[in-house]
Amino acid sequence: MTRRYLGKPENPWGLLFQASSAPLFGIALIIRRFLGAMRLHHLVSVYLNCAILAAAAAQSCGSEGVAVQVLGSGGPELQDKRASSSYLVWEDGRARALVDAGGGSALRFGESGAQMSQLDVLLFTHFHVDHSADFPALIKSSWFEDRTRPLPIYGPVGNDFMPSTTEFVNDFFGEKRGAYRYLSELLVPGEKSSYKILPHNVVGSTKPTAVFRSGDLAVSAVRVVHGQVPALAWRIELGNKVIVFSGDTNGEDGGLTQLATNADLFIAHNAVPEDAAGIERSLHMPPSIIGQIAGNAHVRHLVLSHRMLRTLGTENQTQSEIKKRFSGPVEFANDLDCFPVR
Numbered sequence: 001m002t003r004r005y006l007g008k009p010e011n012p013w014g015l016l017f018q019a020s021s022a023p024l025f026g027i028a029l030i031i032r033r034f035l036g037a038m039r040l041h042h043l044v045s046v047y048l049n050c051a052i053l054a055a056a057a058a059q060s061c062g063s064e065g066v067a068v069q070v071l072g073s074g075g076p077e078l079q080d081k082r083a084s085s086s087y088l089v090w091e092d093g094r095a096r097a098l099v100d101a102g103g104g105s106a107l108r109f110g111e112s113g114a115q116m117s118q119l120d121v122l123l124f125t126h127f128h129v130d131h132s133a134d135f136p137a138l139i140k141s142s143w144f145e146d147r148t149r150p151l152p153i154y155g156p157v158g159n160d161f162m163p164s165t166t167e168f169v170n171d172f173f174g175e176k177r178g179a180y181r182y183l184s185e186l187l188v189p190g191e192k193s194s195y196k197i198l199p200h201n202v203v204g205s206t207k208p209t210a211v212f213r214s215g216d217l218a219v220s221a222v223r224v225v226h227g228q229v230p231a232l233a234w235r236i237e238l239g240n241k242v243i244v245f246s247g248d249t250n251g252e253d254g255g256l257t258q259l260a261t262n263a264d265l266f267i268a269h270n271a272v273p274e275d276a277a278g279i280e281r282s283l284h285m286p287p288s289i290i291g292q293i294a295g296n297a298h299v300r301h302l303v304l305s306h307r308m309l310r311t312l313g314t315e316n317q318t319q320s321e322i323k324k325r326f327s328g329p330v331e332f333a334n335d336l337d338c339f340p341v342r
């Protein structure tokens, strides 16, 4: 089942009002005119105003405190009817960090109400298509904003199969060979532009390494195992809140448990069911491993994302495997879900 709502699952207004509030005002006006003739105007008007206010409120994830908004809760398959992997970290109404930018996430970014000019940093877990395809769309959109400060981008190193983060960014915006070289001024030093993209390669290790800091935002990473693809898991500390993103990994190596230690929110990728074998198991962690890591790391709240056709519908089994090893709350993510970090 694919649900789209803008608030927490327990928020009924979020389920009722999925679209922008703008059309609601138009609809409300028509209904009011109709009901005005029936002398029910006042009562219904109060109801509609409440509904519209609730819908508008539900659209602002993280307006107070720290929250994570899931821009993409799916994997690479389009038939999951979800955007691919992407997460936005909000603080007091400002989008501070973006983790991954899979296909469809640029549209969700717009729907979230965020601005590219708000971001302190963009982090990539790895460069599979379902984690990175909307990157140029986001950058092009930023062109129309008034960003002036540089945008740091951090992601893994490369190997024979995958580009490094600097190569990936240059493959799009490099002056000579970039596919979108018409935007090279964003990347090339000395060219006049409103702001610069600053890509960095993170080697990472099995021990958490500090990567970036900006004000009260601190970012660290560990290297994780995802087949032959260089991949990172990210930890974001914001104020006194800690959020950890597993990215895609089979859960080997132990670094992820250390990175996730005492996290307030752990977002793990539920890409395979418990009985996964072969290549898919060598790339992804089954629910028992997710539960083990969440339990050993003593995380406070677990959210499962990167849901694929092979795991959609297996939620009960997934939940029971996790509950054997982790006693905290477990939730399944949908696009645009907002998870306040408490």
Ligand SMILES: [Zn+2]
Residues within 6 Å of the ligand: 075, 076, 085, 128, 130, 131, 248, 306
């Ligand atoms: Zn993936």
